[in-house]
Amino acid sequence: MKQEIKYIGNYKILDIIGKGGMARVYTAIHIPLNRVVVIKEMGKSESRRRFKQEALISASLNHRNIVTAYDYFNIGSSCYLVMEYIDGMNLSEIIEHEAPLHPVTAAIIAREVCLAIGHACKNGILHRDIKPTNILISRQGEVKISDFGVARGEDSPHLTSTGTVIGTPFYMSPEQAAGKELTYQSDIYSLAIVLYEMVTAKKPFFGETTQAITAKVCRGRYTSPLWKDPHHSLRISRIINKAMKKN
Structure with missing residues (x-):
């Protein structure tokens, strides 16, 4: 059976690398820039307030020793934080x-x-x-x-x-x-x-x-x-x- 390819906005999901509670973490490709990224997904829960705070804090820090935050967006009842992928x-x-x-x-x-x-x-x-x-x-x-x-x-x-x-x-x-x-x-x-x-x-x-x-x-x-x-x-x-x- 052919596996369905999942997309989240402009991102093609490659793999699930972590999950727990209301959150999941994926590796994905940002299609327009052909760049591998990590996406954290948060479902509908009270934790979304903290998740948004995490995104704002991450985006405010620009340093070579801190993982870079690229994007934050909502689709339906889920919100997503896109970050730098570290190989x-x-x-x-x-x-x-x-x-x-x-x-x-x-x-x-x-x-x-x-x-x-x-x-x-x-x-x-x-x-x-x-x-x-x-x-x-x-x-x-x-x-x-x-x-x-x-x-x-x-x-x-x-x-x-x-x-x-x-x-x-x-x-x-x-x-x-x-x-x-x-x-x-x-x-x-x-x-x-x-x-x-x-x-x-x-x-x-x-x-x-x-x-x-x-x-x-x-x-x-x-x-x-x-x-x-x-x-x-x-x-x-x-x-x-x-x-x-x-x-």
Whole structure:
């Protein structure tokens, strides 16, 4: 049976690369420009307000280490965000297959992510979900952060109530785990956890439940990454410990 080719506006769908809840993610070709892109589709739900906010925040950021947003539109009851396609892997996949990474490699990746966080911060935006799956590495070695779905801008409407915990437990800062007001340092803290995982192949905080993980995050006690490779990771360890130091 011949498979039906699906089109969304001027885009020819190539494949579904992710789905969950009310959202789907496709790779597609923008027919007029013959350009491969990624399209996120959001169905009819309350999450559409946050989805529109994600589109506006993504479009406001122009940086080589941030995935570019190309377009946003509605068709029927669905809305779509069109983004740059990165031919490569996310950092989670790289960690799974190659970690522990050499400290120099890990430091280069962390530096590029830090530049992206800095650019977002200068524009009044907190990512709030820095983690390996949201860090993309192209085949050419380009590093880009993606998914501003829970990001917060200075002028963005409050879509979560005070005390609500936003983010991924393994990579949260203590103030994030406690539902407190965040600063750019929270994103830096999350990046330090990612750096820790790159050089040790382990997470500094772990547990069987979300509550167990966030409790350990709030206590802030973890094993120094020096245990894995004392010779090569001394400088990395100092960076991680400084970034994860509780105020």
